[in-house]
Amino acid sequence: MHLEDTRRLFEQARERFGEDISLSDRPSGEGSIVVSGPRVREFTQWARSQSFDFFADIGGIDYLFESPRFDLTYTVYSTGQKRHLHYKVKLDESAPAVDSISDIYAGANWHERELLDMFGISFNGHPDPRRILMPEHWRGHPLRKDYPINGEQVQFSGNFGDVEPQTLPPAPGQDAFAGWQALETTPGSYTQLIEPAAGPDGQPDADGRMILNMGPQHPSTHGVLRLLIELDGENITRTLPDIGYLHTGIEKTAETLSFQQALTLTDRMDYLSPLGNNLAYSLSVEKLVGVEAPPRATVLRVILAELTRIQSHLVWLGTHALDMGAMSPFFYCFRERDQILDMFEMISGVRMMTSFICPGGLREDVPDEFMPALEQFMRVFPSRVGEYETLLTKNPIWLERTRGVGRLALDDALAYGVSGASLRGSGLAWDIRKAEPYCGYETYEFEIPAGTHGDVYDRYLCRIEELRQSHKIIRQAMNRLEPGPVQTNDRKMIPPPKNELDNSMESLIHHFLISTIGFTAPHGEAHVPTETGRGLLSFYIAGDGSPKPYRMRARTPSFANLQALPVMLQGGLVADAVATIGSIDIVLGDVDR
Amino acid sequence: MPSVLQLVFLFFAAVTVVGALAVVLVRNLFHAALWLAVTFLSVASLFIVLNADFVGLSQVIVYVGAISVLMLFAIMLTEDVVGARGLSLRSAWPAALPVAAGVCVVLVRWFARYAWLPPQPPKPGGTAGTIGLAFIQKYLFAFELASVILLAALIGAIYLAKEERS
């Protein structure tokens, strides 16, 4: 969305909100509306009435030495008008609090909890104010700028009994687990939420309801996800996902690394879609610094991003089928995925964490053998998709297991910010590549599939079709690939070429600086939405004139998609939970970051 | 000097009695059901020793393979996994003893008066054909009556299960 659009919306809102709102030119190129704290609920309702139906994110930035100190950046999308809106709330340092909007957009629930966890901002009227990523006993709020990195205490021990929550100092005479026990009796704490309705684990209560604990070590949760499922007989009445087991503080770590170094963290977030993450990050950084990748790099980025989408979908398909007991598709999918990973290895030397797409273009040009390998892959792939479909699409058992299972209504999907094929399965063909194109996607010819029922089967069909559409895009991109540079020639970002170093002292110094310190980014904020295999991924990056990102907020698709899981499981059977978890295609690294 | 067959018979008879006693005496419900299966199995063996092979194997299929398993299934569904202590009959001893003794006396007296046939040699084609014919000729009414009663029980069970769900 352009600054003018934001200005026009601002004028409209001005009539109603008067002096309570103002216009900010951040993030760069888009601008945002700054809303006064008390009226944020009202503004959110207004935004929703202005067709901003898709809730994406609430990010936080801690401008430590400014007043007010905290910036909350809300991002909502209009799927109809194909644009998005940022609005901000600025909060004071002392007891920062703001009204919760989780009853307007259901998806805000977890995002607000994350802000509570990471920044210590409280949300009035929030239904479930608990930490979400950090352990319950954690002290301090890690993403605050005054929270020291390496400030946490971790005790490493092989003995279970020795591991104790170090940040909660045990009172004299208390045993090591007193902290945990205190939690269990604190109102609003973890176990209280679900257990008053039912008896202890595994025992049905008077109403016949029972708690089933699934994960964090369970083969079908696709990582360390824990689900507390409340059952009435075989039917699921409530589900409480517990996440954070894989939280590695990527957003905090990024603040201590240079822009080039932080790139490598994005690979490790959604480890099935590394190049997609690289691309999203690079686009945001490029926008912040104000450079553009050259045409060859852009076309190659499209090829690589689509290959990544294909291999990510292949992992999803293989494991999803494996969860349902179909062994063979798994191996077929991994056969093709290995072909793609071989290509990644060819271009970057690494199979998964490539960091190949970087701010300014690509790390280097692709080697000569890449195009023949790609051509080879492109030739066989369509028939391979046919093979997967032969095994599953019309298989009566597959139909029985997936049709009508794990339904998600479109309204719910939008309010929860569910994106990607999980949203499209519910019937809305909304894809950032079409809605707000980047990398020249508007010039490619492809279609966005959408389902009708929003069940597991529709999501399956959507992703299968996306495999074919990605193939189509790669074919078009291959045809328009022309020789040329793959890095911007903006010397602010890219070091001078080697041959200049011999005869120019300035080049040598500049090369040295970019290699050691890194390039700097101006004061400001930038944000570019992209579509990865899992859905809407965007980085909200703030710069402060230094070579490090002042703040790197990752809006990851898995986090939002997982939040809608309880809605999908509601009323279903336990056996369907496995199918449903598989169908939303989450990566826990992407959820927990 | 008893023959081999008689020794086998005595062995299974003993197992039957021990098993039946264990059913009522062990405290773990699951074990009781297992002992019941053992009892059924040895009764089936007794039938086979008596050349009633069809009845014996039917006993295995129906009582050991289905009914006992269903009991075990129900116990597994309702009890704790291991170590659950089921009902003890200790408190019911005083009431149970005279009743059991009475039944025992009646049975023994009645058996003593019954004119037992001498042991039959095994039939060449097995007993299945004979039993089948008897069911649909001589005992047709009893056979059909039994099936009607079973059907009624079946419908009743379905009705009860449905009631509970709604």
Added chain:
Amino acid sequence: MLFDLIASFIKAVLVFAVVMSFVPFLIWLERKLVAWMQQRIGPNRTGPFGLLQPIADAVKLIIKENIFPSGVEKITYFLAPMMSMIPALAAFAVIPFGSPVRIMGRTVNLQVADVNIGILYILALSSLAVYGAVLAGWSSNNKYSLLGGLRTSAQMISYELPIGLSVVSIVLLTGSLSLNEVVRSQASHGIWNIFPQFLGFIILLISYNAELNRAPFDLGEAESEIVAGYHTEYSGFRFAMFYMGEYVNMVTVAALVTVLFLGGWQAPFGPEIPLLWFLIKIFAFILLYMWVRATFPRVRYDQLMALGWKILVPASLANLAMTAVIIVLGGPNAVRILSVGSIVLAVLVGLVLKAAVALRTKSAPGLAPPAGAGS
């Protein structure tokens, strides 16, 4: 008398040895075959083509420490693996695997024991096999084991019904409960039972797949849901017994189906070579099960039960009634009428199923019209 005793003893030892030596070979075959179907190589390190791999695995399992996890019920925990293996082995005693041969002037049946109610004997033993799962599930002191035991026992009991009912139809055709007699009657009818009893054959095929706990009906050990089910807590030799029990069961079932439906040891064409045709048929059947395993996703538990009780039991009852009526009315032509009827029925059922699947996929969400909007 002495000759018979010795012959029986030799036959019993031979059958035991052959069946037990089948097991490692079948394990190897399954691993290799499924690997080929899945574009893998499969075991290839131990021995030529990896043939010795199952032996090595077995040796490893046997010399492992026998572990009693804490909280298990020792006696039942100890008995369970035996209960899963012994009935399967014992059932093989009544399977006739060749036409009678003459040795030293006496006729010897190629069968350990020609019991005249052999069919009943096999049904009885297969109904005992469920105890392995029940005991293991109960004694392991583990929720996954318990759930696996529950699932397996309910599943096996449910699927014994269609099995029994389909077998009764064969008994009607044969007029005897002796497996030897079943083979002979197929010879005298001049047509294998699979033709007059095609529906029964299909029902038995599906039901035995469920009875054997093999994919797509391996609910009792669905690793994505309940880890390894009732044998989660087992290791070492006891685990090996469960594993072997599964394969012995598979051989027994294959042999039984061969005898009941595929004419036993008879040659479909060419000369009758003792054992050869019997083995070929058994392997064809086992390969079919392996192929099924590599192809299908797993059904859900309620769907499994619905399939058993709502489709297979009524279908096998209908098959039984139809067979009985035709045998009474058709007299000597009954087998011929049944054969023609089955073929018509099979075609009809096939068409109906195909139409049903087509209908379901048609009402499936076609993908929405190309969302070109926005470009």
